[in-house]
Amino acid sequence: MTYAKDSTGPFYHGTRADLAPGDLLAPGNRSNYADRTLSWIYFSGTLDAATWGCELAKGEGRERIYIVEPTGAFEDDPNLTDRKFPGNPTESYRSREPLRIVGEVESWEPHPPERLAEMKAFLARLDAEGGPEIID
Template sequence: MSASNEPVPFEVYEAGVYLHGTKAQLAAGEMVTPGRSSNFEEGRVMNHVYFTATLDAATWGAELAAGEGRGRGRIYVVEPTGDFENDPNVTDKKFPGNPTHSFRSREPLRVVGELVDWVAHSSEKVLAMRAGLEALQQRGAAQIED
């Protein structure tokens, strides 16, 4: 597929729809809960669940998530079951005003469906993102505010 089919940064997928990218295999009705291992800090248990309204951010979540192998991740349509807030790891540190529409909650997310026809970022972009994250970790600058 061409790069022009890749998800567009900051573009809301569909008004009122939230997405969660992961390697986990889930079914409609299952809950994504806090208390799971971090995808970005080995050995860290997360206090929040993270989700987005953009396909681009959900795609990054699916592509970068920890889990079995480095195969294709999954993107789920989710609904928050409680209060949520802007994700400070993105909003405050990288993109003021939350153009990524990234959020977090201490309450579970209910899986309501799965997107199966999403287009991945190019392998070059994924490798560059992984290299950038690795560089941050080596400098000790990749800590998550959770």
Template sequence: MDDQKKHQNINGPGATPFAQTYFHGTKADLKIGDLIEVGYNSNYGQQNNAKYIFLTATLDAAIWGAELAFGEGRERIYLVEPTGAVENDPDLTDKRFPGNPTQSFRSVEPFKVIGEVTVWQSHPAEQVKTMKEHLAKLKEQGIDSLND
């Protein structure tokens, strides 16, 4: 994959009515203006010190992020603005879902919290339970995120 297709350069003028909206699902309690940065424990996999941070252009993928995040906090979905280049999330692009239909991306550059989605519909409890069981089975088999 050439570098231009792998990375999206987000630098440019501030938000416009036509700017891409990005979401970040988590259980972290953040405030507008906070930065989401690498270096904290990952919400997934082995919970290692995260090398990447993640965002998505679809609300559905952000909901999954919030629902599957470790921790006891309230599930939250933030509107975020990348401060640098983002690239396709290799866990969800081409290997599993050709063309990146989840519009999931990762970066080593911070994301700035610019808002919070406060009204959204969770996935059915049985569907979330099934997904968590599936992830637990993969973990038992030693198959974890490529992104930890």
């Protein structure tokens, strides 16, 4: 695995998990979007992508965006960069090594309710058809 090109951070991870600085986010947990365990941990260099992460995360916890630092090598997320956004404008990455929580973004702009509803409906359709395909 190699480091993604031109990716120096800051990096973000959107979730509903209640974490603190110093905690580690590790691969091997359930996906935010699909009912399966993933062998990668995903993160982004943009607040917008992290916002989607926390807004779409399953669970009842408060939506949170953490500032994270990779503890090892990482690569472009092929689920987005190879399929939807060539060139990785969303700065979406994944790693098999943990991410260290270094802080939390206290104030961020949510997506408009109608746009969020559209995305949730899209994911529900994918789920009804067997779930979103995730390159793991």
